[in-house]
Amino acid sequence: MSLKKCLLSVVFLVAGGLAQAHSYEAGAIHIDHPWSRAMPPTAPAAAAYFVLQNTGAEADRLLGASTPVAGKAELHEHAHVDGLMKMHHVPVVDIGPGEQVDFVPGGYHVMLFELSRQMQAGERFPLTLRFEKAGEVTVEVAVQADAPQSAPAQHGMMHHAH
Structure with missing residues (x-):
């Protein structure tokens, strides 16, 4: 194998590894593929998603x-209230033993307010999650043009303004 072919193989292997979902551990909590959607520069907020x-x-x-990257981050949930889909702040999100909780558009998510700037597709930013028992873990959120194809089924894609 020529040096050129060998180097190209390494580049493709590394690029493929970077494109794959990334995951983290905090005690008994497994955090899979933190991501955020790229937003227009004028958007007042953004959201982060992942699977716990x-x-x-x-x-x-x-x-x-x-x-x-944000002055404030809050746990939020979309819920059907009186026939309408509404978003509201939740103080905590419970994760029972053996359970999975999906943070997806139209469901639970972390709202990011008072942004220094909107992140663009291809960028990453740190997000620290604080658990009652597992403690704190900082994950890297991948900013993507759209939802990852490996994301759990999304429940009613809703856009909301704050």
Whole structure:
């Protein structure tokens, strides 16, 4: 194999590895593929999504989140209220033993307010998740042009303004 072919193989292997979902561990909590959708520069907020799995025998709960790219990060949920889809702040998100909680458009998500700027597709930013038992873990959120194809089924894509 020529040096050129060898180098090209390495480049494709590395690029393929970077494109794959990334995951993190915090105690018994497994965090899979944190991502955010690229937003227009004038959008007042953004959202972060991921999947939480509790592989332990005890319940845990997500207490909050923070990131240096936003002045404020809040846990939110979309819910049907009086026949309308509404978004509201939730103080905590419970994760029972053996359970999975999907943070997806139209469901749970982390709202990011007071952004220093909107992140563009291809960028990444740190997001620290704070759990009651598992403690804190900082994940890298991949900014994507659209939802990843490997994301869990999305429940009613809704756009919302704050």
